[in-house]
Amino acid sequence: MSAKTASKKDQRYKPVTPEIVGELRRIVGERNVVIDEEKMEAYSHDETNAEEYGHMPEVVVLPTTTEQIAEIVKLANRELVPITPRGAGSGLSGGAIPTEGGILLTVERMNKMIELDVDNMVIVVEAGMVTNDLAQMVEEKKLFFAGYPMSLQSCYIGGNIAENAGGGKAVKYGVTGRYILGVELVTPTGDVLWLGGKLSKDVSGYDLKQLVVGSEGTLGIVTKAIIKLIGLPTASSDLLVLFKTPREAIDVVPTIMAKGIVPTSIEFMDQLSVQTSCAYLNESLPYEEAGAMLLLEVDGTNPDQVEADLIAIGELCEQHGAMEVYVAEDTTTKERIWSVRRNIAEAFKVYSPIQSLEDIVVPIASIPDVIPELERLSAEYGMKIPCYGHAGDGNLHATLVKDPDMDMKTWHKNEAACLRDLYALTTRLGGKISGEHGIGIKRKDYLKEVANPVELQLMEGIKRAWDPNNIMNPGKLFDLS
Amino acid sequence: MSAKTASKKDQRYKPVTPEIVGELRRIVGERNVVIDEEKMEAYSHDETNAEEYGHMPEVVVLPTTTEQIAEIVKLANRELVPITPRGAGSGLSGGAIPTEGGILLTVERMNKMIELDVDNMVIVVEAGMVTNDLAQMVEEKKLFFAGYPMSLQSCYIGGNIAENAGGGKAVKYGVTGRYILGVELVTPTGDVLWLGGKLSKDVSGYDLKQLVVGSEGTLGIVTKAIIKLIGLPTASSDLLVLFKTPREAIDVVPTIMAKGIVPTSIEFMDQLSVQTSCAYLNESLPYEEAGAMLLLEVDGTNPDQVEADLIAIGELCEQHGAMEVYVAEDTTTKERIWSVRRNIAEAFKVYSPIQSLEDIVVPIASIPDVIPELERLSAEYGMKIPCYGHAGDGNLHATLVKDPDMDMKTWHKNEAACLRDLYALTTRLGGKISGEHGIGIKRKDYLKEVANPVELQLMEGIKRAWDPNNIMNPGKLFDLS
Numbered sequence: 026m027s028a029k030t031a032s033k034k035d036q037r038y039k040p041v042t043p044e045i046v047g048e049l050r051r052i053v054g055e056r057n058v059v060i061d062e063e064k065m066e067a068y069s070h071d072e073t074n075a076e077e078y079g080h081m082p083e084v085v086v087l088p089t090t091t092e093q094i095a096e097i098v099k100l101a102n103r104e105l106v107p108i109t110p111r112g113a114g115s116g117l118s119g120g121a122i123p124t125e126g127g128i129l130l131t132v133e134r135m136n137k138m139i140e141l142d143v144d145n146m147v148i149v150v151e152a153g154m155v156t157n158d159l160a161q162m163v164e165e166k167k168l169f170f171a172g173y174p175m176s177l178q179s180c181y182i183g184g185n186i187a188e189n190a191g192g193g194k195a196v197k198y199g200v201t202g203r204y205i206l207g208v209e210l211v212t213p214t215g216d217v218l219w220l221g222g223k224l225s226k227d228v229s230g231y232d233l234k235q236l237v238v239g240s241e242g243t244l245g246i247v248t249k250a251i252i253k254l255i256g257l258p259t260a261s262s263d264l265l266v267l268f269k270t271p272r273e274a275i276d277v278v279p280t281i282m283a284k285g286i287v288p289t290s291i292e293f294m295d296q297l298s299v300q301t302s303c304a305y306l307n308e309s310l311p312y313e314e315a316g317a318m319l320l321l322e323v324d325g326t327n328p329d330q331v332e333a334d335l336i337a338i339g340e341l342c343e344q345h346g347a348m349e350v351y352v353a354e355d356t357t358t359k360e361r362i363w364s365v366r367r368n369i370a371e372a373f374k375v376y377s378p379i380q381s382l383e384d385i386v387v388p389i390a391s392i393p394d395v396i397p398e399l400e401r402l403s404a405e406y407g408m409k410i411p412c413y414g415h416a417g418d419g420n421l422h423a424t425l426v427k428d429p430d431m432d433m434k435t436w437h438k439n440e441a442a443c444l445r446d447l448y449a450l451t452t453r454l455g456g457k458i459s460g461e462h463g464i465g466i467k468r469k470d471y472l473k474e475v476a477n478p479v480e481l482q483l484m485e486g487i488k489r490a491w492d493p494n495n496i497m498n499p500g501k502l503f504d505l506s
Numbered sequence: 507m508s509a510k511t512a513s514k515k516d517q518r519y520k521p522v523t524p525e526i527v528g529e530l531r532r533i534v535g536e537r538n539v540v541i542d543e544e545k546m547e548a549y550s551h552d553e554t555n556a557e558e559y560g561h562m563p564e565v566v567v568l569p570t571t572t573e574q575i576a577e578i579v580k581l582a583n584r585e586l587v588p589i590t591p592r593g594a595g596s597g598l599s600g601g602a603i604p605t606e607g608g609i610l611l612t613v614e615r616m617n618k619m620i621e622l623d624v625d626n627m628v629i630v631v632e633a634g635m636v637t638n639d640l641a642q643m644v645e646e647k648k649l650f651f652a653g654y655p656m657s658l659q660s661c662y663i664g665g666n667i668a669e670n671a672g673g674g675k676a677v678k679y680g681v682t683g684r685y686i687l688g689v690e691l692v693t694p695t696g697d698v699l700w701l702g703g704k705l706s707k708d709v710s711g712y713d714l715k716q717l718v719v720g721s722e723g724t725l726g727i728v729t730k731a732i733i734k735l736i737g738l739p740t741a742s743s744d745l746l747v748l749f750k751t752p753r754e755a756i757d758v759v760p761t762i763m764a765k766g767i768v769p770t771s772i773e774f775m776d777q778l779s780v781q782t783s784c785a786y787l788n789e790s791l792p793y794e795e796a797g798a799m800l801l802l803e804v805d806g807t808n809p810d811q812v813e814a815d816l817i818a819i820g821e822l823c824e825q826h827g828a829m830e831v832y833v834a835e836d837t838t839t840k841e842r843i844w845s846v847r848r849n850i851a852e853a854f855k856v857y858s859p860i861q862s863l864e865d866i867v868v869p870i871a872s873i874p875d876v877i878p879e880l881e882r883l884s885a886e887y888g889m890k891i892p893c894y895g896h897a898g899d900g901n902l903h904a905t906l907v908k909d910p911d912m913d914m915k916t917w918h919k920n921e922a923a924c925l926r927d928l929y930a931l932t933t934r935l936g937g938k939i940s941g942e943h944g945i946g947i948k949r950k951d952y953l954k955e956v957a958n959p960v961e962l963q964l965m966e967g968i969k970r971a972w973d974p975n976n977i978m979n980p981g982k983l984f985d986l987s
Contacts, residue, residue: 144760144871168764189709200707203684216960222936223869225899226681228670228720229938229945229953230983231965235716239709256766279625283649285737285807326766330811388704390625418706455703457710464710472710479697483972484712490967502711 035125035499039105041083049086049128052096057134059085068129071116073467074379078119082109082129089134091209091217091248098246099215101128101496109498110242112153112184115176117382118465120188120241124500130246132183138162139249145223146254147206152183152247159252168254171198172205174461175367186247189239191461196417197289197324198255200461202238207251210237213244213492223251236487241463242498244491260331261289261324263353265362266342267315271295272393274317277345278416279389281321284341286334291417292320295396298369298411305372308365315348317396319416320366369413370424376409379427381440385451386460389419398450399423405446406439407431420460423447448475464502473503516606516980520586522564530567530609533577538615540566549610552597554948555860559600563590563610570615572690572698572729579727580696582609582977590979591723593634593665596657598863599946601669601722605981611727613664619643620730626704627735628687633664633728640733649735652679653686655942656848667728670720672942677898678770678805679736681942683719688732691718694725694973704732717968722944723979725972741812742770742805744834746843747823748796752776753874755798758826759897760870762802765822767815771803772898776877779850779892786853789846796829798877800897801847850894851905857890860908862921866932867941870900879931880904886927887920888912901941904928929956945983954984 050058059065062081070079083106088094101108107127114121123129132153139149141162148163148170156177160170174185174192184190185201186208192200207221220234221227237244268274271293278291294302299312312318319342323334339350353359373380387395396412403410407428414422425443427436448458452475458464464472473481485505488495495505531539540546543562551560564587569575582589588608595602604610613634620630622643629644629651637658641651655666655673665671666682667689673681688702701715702708718725749755752774759772775783777797784791791799800823804815820831834840854861868876877893884891888909895903906924908917929939933956939945945953954962966986969976976986 142869142871143764144757145869146760146763166764169766189713191707191709195707199684202713203680212960212964218958218960220961222938224867224936224938224941226672226676226867226896226901226941227938228672228942229940229949230957230961231725231968232670232683232716232720233961233964235713239713244712255768256764258766276625279627282627283624283647283737285650285739287736327811327814330808330814333808333811386705386707388623388626388628390623415707420707455705457703457705457708459710460705460707461709468710476711477699479693479699480701480711480714483693483714486971487712487968490971491964 037105038107038125038127041106041127045100045104045106046084048100049084049097053086053088053093057087057089068111068131069122071114071119071121073117073119078122078466080122080124081126082123083126085129085131087131087134091211094130094211094246094248095215095217097128097130098211098213102214102494105494105496107496107499110246112181112187113155113179115180116184116188116465117462118459118467120463120465120501122466124466132181132248135248141166142223147223148252148254149249150182150252151249152181154182156180156182156185163254164257167257169257170204170252171255172201172203182250183247186238186250187240187242188463191415191418191420193290193292193415195415196291197287202235204253205234205238205250206253208234208237208247209249210245210247213497221251225253241465241501243488243501245497256326258324259326260328261322262331262335263359263362264321264335264339265351265353266319266321266347267311267349268317268319268347269315271317271396273346274319275389275392275416277319277342280345281338281341284337286337288321288338288417289324290320290322292366292414293392293416294318294320294366294369294413295411297409298413299365301376301411302365302369302372305375306364306368310365311349320362366413369411373411373424373426377427377429379436381425381444383423383425383447384420384460384462385423385447385456385458386418386420387451387454387456389416391454391456392416392419392421394454395421395423395450402443402446406443408439408443418460419456444471445474466501469501469503518586519588519606519608522587522608526581526585526587527565529581530565530578534567534569534574538568538570549592549612550603552595552600552602554598554600559603559947561603561605562607563604564607566610566612568612568615572692575611575692575727575729576696576698578609578611579692579694583695583975586975586977588977588980591727593662593668594636594660596661597665597669597946598943599940599948601944601946601982603947605947613662616729622647623704628704629733629735630730631663631733632730633662635663637661637663637666644735645738648738650738651685651733652736653682653684663731664728667719667731668721668723669944672896672899672901674771674773674896676896677772678768683716685734686715686719686731687734689715689718689728690730692727692729694978702732706734722946722982724969724982726978737807739805740807741809742803743812743816744840744843745802745816745820746832746834747800747802747828748792748830749798749800749828750796752798752877754827755800756870756873756897758800758823761826762819762822765818767818769802769819769898770805771801773801773847773895774873774897775799775801775847775850775894776892778890779894780846782857782892783846783850783853786856787845787849789842791846792830801843847894850892854892854905854907858908858910860917862906862925864904864906864928865901865941865943866904866928866937866939867899867901868932868935868937870897872935872937873897873900873902875935876902876904876931883924883927887924889920889924899941900937925952947982950982950984
């Protein structure tokens, strides 16, 4: 990995001087400041391509309290040094990359549980807690954090909040934001305040908490969160359903949901995704004939109800032209079919490590319109474009995969042109260019092309009002004009 | 009713001249402009006390298209005339009252259904549609709009969005905002744009749609909305459960929810509420011994599951000290017990028409701490304060009821002092002063006292950025400092 070294693009910002490093050491303690280049390298990229998007910070700080963060933010405002907040670095749009150098502020040493309040069915945690740790902690009390994303083994709850992360269970449970009842925020000017509370309803002024959720660290640093829990589902079952065409697969989705059945997951996989993943896993699903598959999960607390829902879904699929319906009630079969879904990205990485993992979102009924267009783009730009993802939400991981034989210059040119076409298509269908990964630096130029300019102006207005010096994660989502 | 006549409080604003009235007539047509005092009176108040909060507009306009609204807003900016947007006028915090005079803009003639899109499970409607009409329209297709409030017979969907209305089913289904996937907005400067879309997930920039929801018409006028529908529940059952004390009643709530059972409603009624309503209805619930009651509803698509949930809830209540558990499965019994809940406000109006209907929200486990404090306030200020409401959300309609013998001067003084104490208590318990009715003009001075000043500054920053002339529903939520 070779991240670009610190060269400030924006002339407003000042360099991090030895005096500033000294101040930071005073605030967080000597061992919580890193200036060694080699040690800082890990903080120069996220899960996007490091070559393309990486950028070195000038200093990394690892605060342990909210008060320290507030002091750092005030210092940054005084000295005009940009701050990039960072969670686990598992992001997919470059939101945690310090593109302007400056201070990289990681919350990794703020990972404590503050309170597990069973009576109010909430947990209060620091932003650096690994999402999976949170999930396990509450499971012991037979409670459930329903907002967790696919990457929960490594990601932090603070990052989930910053990106309003989605995941495989969002059809039934919604995304992260639904479970964030309150946040402790350090504002871009260094004030500390709580937004929301242990409350499911609140109309006492603008919903600033929900504005902060998904703002990619540009409106402040979330330091703690109050998270809503629900009862732990104790029963679940899965169905794998094969269809001749993507259209047939998708058409069944609203049919199921209109019956009042809300599956936990409705995952879609096109033929190319299934074939590649099966080949990689040496798995033998009868995919040859199937143009598309749906993987559905139902969960709940009553096994009879879960089974009744599953049977009803299976029947609806058969009535709507499914070729085969496989039920997976035991753990081994469940694992086998979910493994195909989970390994799609990995399987394509074996074929070619250079990819652009997308997460466009369209109205669910428009998913079938996307598939032939992807085939057209695939042919036009000489790359494979498998399509899979969260069909129940219209959120598709169309992924541009570089042909191993294509030279890098052509790839970059074709990737950009193909993304532009893909996003224009998405916009024409009434969709948006990101459903769960965010805009960050990877998509900000494209967002500018497809978004309504008034919408961008309204966003920029908020940013300017909250962050007059533009020091809080600048250059993410948009460049201030 | 005697609403105050137009006297602008803010010197920035200009009067509505005959020239401006002429311009408005040109924009919306002669018959969609009202300047007759008698006809305008109906637009001078909402469901708050007209004597106390009412204020006359200078002109009422009834636009029929989004384009007309945009033109009116541009005119208002040019002429520095304030605009107050209005739905059905069923609000409970004065949000639709033209406190600065100027233009009252009602969306009552924009009540068309644009599209019922069954494949995407959404309906697109104009803001002036009566919420109940919407609910009935989608019911024909076996679909359900789950966000509707108690006043759905009269309120408009636009008003529900402006206030982020709650209601009796929010425990299971959440509030209005969860179902608003997109809005067409006329911004405070007269631009028109769509925020969101037929999409359940979207992280392509700040969530401006959700910021507009609940902003009480201060950030623009919602003209159309894309509303998420779910499958119509076809089975429901109710339980009325009597407890010795409020604490016993409330303690059972998290116990139920932690089992993974999510009732549609969990309504709480204290002894005074039940007694007064029963006396009013000549109903004979065995309330004498009961210090509090819970009214629970369970719904779903599978009658067996509904019954299983109901039985489980009943058993949990009995294990937690319930005195009696009544099941209501037939329509007559259901109607009988819900009638007690619905008639509480009316019953107290018979006792005394002058009231302050509150909707504080606290962490659910803190509800029992509220009850003895209400008794203390009741004694201190010489008024009855029944408490009932949405226990599953911690949202309580503590209602200050004037003693018929108290003189108005004492009432006003005591009402203000009592509200101040009530809101301070709510804040101490980690709650907020409004869970579903909003701040409007009724609570803005109190909000200023209890809210974090930084939070108010952040709200004001957004308002200034979006509405530089402060012409869009000024003086609601807060006064710009």
